[in-house]
Amino acid sequence: MKTDNTNLQFSRRNFIKTSALAGGGILIGFNLFTACKPNVRPDISKLNFNDFNAFIKISDEGYVTIFSPNPEIGQGVKTSMPMIIAEELDVEWNKVNVAQGILDTKNYQRQVAGGSQSIRFGWDALRQTGATAKQMLINAAAVKWNVEAASCSASNGIITNANGNRLSYGEVVKEAALLEVPENVKLKDPKDYKIIGQDILNIDLDKIITGKPLFGLDYKEEGMLYASVLRPPAFGKKLVSFNDSKTKEVGGVVDVIKFGDKVAVLAKNTWAAMKGKKALIAQWEYDGTLESTEDHDRELLKILDGNKFETRREDGNIKKAFAEADKVIERTYESPFLPHNCMEPMNFYADVTDKKIHLVGPIQTPQWTARRVANLLNRKEEEIHLEMTRMGGGFGRRLYGDFALEAAEISSLAKKPVKVVFSREDDMAAGTYRPAIKYRIAAAIKDGKITGYHLKEAAINGNMYGLIPHFFPAGCIANYKVSTGNYKSKITTGAWRAPYTNFLAYAEQSFFSELAEELGKDHPELLIELLQNVKGTTDEKIEYSGDRMEETIKLVLERSNWGKTSSEIYQGFAAYYSHNTHVAEVADIELKDGNPIIKKVTVAVDCGIVVNPTGAINQIQGGVIDGIGHAMYGDFSFKKGTPQAVNFDRYRLIRMQETPQVEVHFVKNTKSPTGLGEPGLPPAGGAVANAIKNAMDKRLYSQPFVNALLKKAEVLG
């Protein structure tokens, strides 16, 4: 069993203290990056690393501002991370104000949102930050009273001593800022938590429900022009020439600028920019081939049928296990590309002048993006001032700052402040898509046991990064192998909420449902039986826990009334560990006129301590419905390099009437918390596919399910 080496160590040298604040107060912070162990190296391609530092400002009046340096994409870190600091600082939540930090490479490091890692990485350091600040305030009060600090205590922003004296944090904050930073401060016992574990409302809730400008698309500057960009209509095409005479007739259009294979139309308002772009007439050319979905299908199947694989993990003797098997079961699972479709289309503001570069907008990777803009324009990173806005969704799309680079390049050429705005069509056609993947999974069965397991992956533009092969059932089946093959495509691909496992979990858990049926066992019963084999493993690469997964499964079985529902309800089960969180789900389906209606999904989650239950439930409900929606309807194909759907009239996202009720239960323990933005999603497709099997006696081997399922009617919830 792997020991958790991601808990960041706290030491004084990482503590940043600034006492000379304009307007008084104390500003303290803790640099988590320098506290990371050297073996935890940042690598954007892995998307599982996240760190930052946290700043606290305490006013003379005792109000606390906590700067949240990390981007908020709807995952709730702007609420939950400050909660952890406030808990240990011991202040009342209604005295806390949270402010979004800007990109600040001197004081903050690695400001990234991705991989459901913020809470997991931040847990120790955020608590230490709050507790250290609290101890400094206590020490300052003790000096004032001329008593031992040990005889003083603090609660809800008030320091008291044995003589009954009281001082508020605001009354000692100036003195506290001048003191030595204490070491080895005591952290609270979880049973004493006052904020952690409470339902704390989304920090921007009031602004959201009253329509205050919060998002990138809402950002404006005096004299700013709106830019609509014409990009190649197919992956692989290049611009030959264009005619902008009609564009220039559109009222409000100011300029037309070619850059690379793109043409930007700059206008005084968004509508004129979009209209001007539509009026452009362009000629395109291409070399080589333009890819279609049939090509991808053929190439990926060729990989699965062939023998050019990279081995990602191999245990025991897979050849022998399959040779000696009583029976071999082999199935192939297929998935399409998927666009991210954040509700807020991609956009970014840039003002590039000789003096500086001002960038504002929704971005999951501000630092990486600033570096790329500096390289693109041959400027220094120090010249860039980047502000992050709240994001209208991320799902991985805003990891790739292509839209910010476009804005910077256009502003640089136009010598004007520019806001690039994607239309929905631009957003869907110029994606960094979840790549199409196919899995072929084979199991060897002997004497009623699974003796061998071989998973082959054929993917586009990337593979499993060496992490996933150590997930379940690695360690549970003696003869085990994961092999991967890859096809390089011109179509841009990238991380999409729960990268890879968003599809893999369905494939694997559908397969285990089929294996259970073959072995005459209940699906969860088979998993629990297999999980016994991983308990006590000495394999350091295996991160999931047999004990925690078993407990999570048992909780969902109990809460979903597994196997005890009425005869009109058909249930399906799936369990999956990803992003350091264990999740098990049961989908309840009814048939209406022969069509499946997903009524309910019961979810059990072990994420350790639940920092903010209302936010946590929201993340899981959203992840489950998102997972079902894309498994059911997400269909994105290409014809000669061109996406066949570019707006919501032809690309189907799940809507209210298709939505089941999602009931969330947490395993109660006091283990360090892990993230929730992604782990709820992967098992959802599997639970639904297995429920559909039980309802309709039909196994689903490809996504979206709707294509294989329903010829005569819609799926309605």
Place this chain on the structure above:
Amino acid sequence: MPNYTLNVNGKNLTVSVDADTPLLWVLRDELNLLGTKFGCGISQCGACTVHLGKTAVRSCSMPVSMIQGESITTIEGLSEDGSHPVQKAWKELDVPQCGYCQAGQIMTASAFLEENPNPSKEEIREAMHGNICRCASYNRIEKAVESAANNM
């Protein structure tokens, strides 16, 4: 460019824009009312929903020249301080995740409840079906509409 006088959130405002400019972009770019969101531009997602008179409409597909004197209400004008029963229900249930679609959801829900103050669960689901929430906060949207109906 022609001038158009619009009654928005109780105020008469004049803008000079092309006749085909959608109300959405008049609100956002000309009147600086940024609460109404752009999502798809083809009336499919509901992020741009506003009230025209008492009816919920998709402002992204409504040319400004088509508006004939009906009053327009945006999220900024639904209440002065977020005290409309639908906004209060949204707050009580902590509905948003990213929050981008929620103004449109609230505008759809408030027009719907005005017309049907005692809806069934099925009617709520049907009424909200046209508004996409990419974060899929649908369970809470549904509950919030139910809760608002009880308080209206």
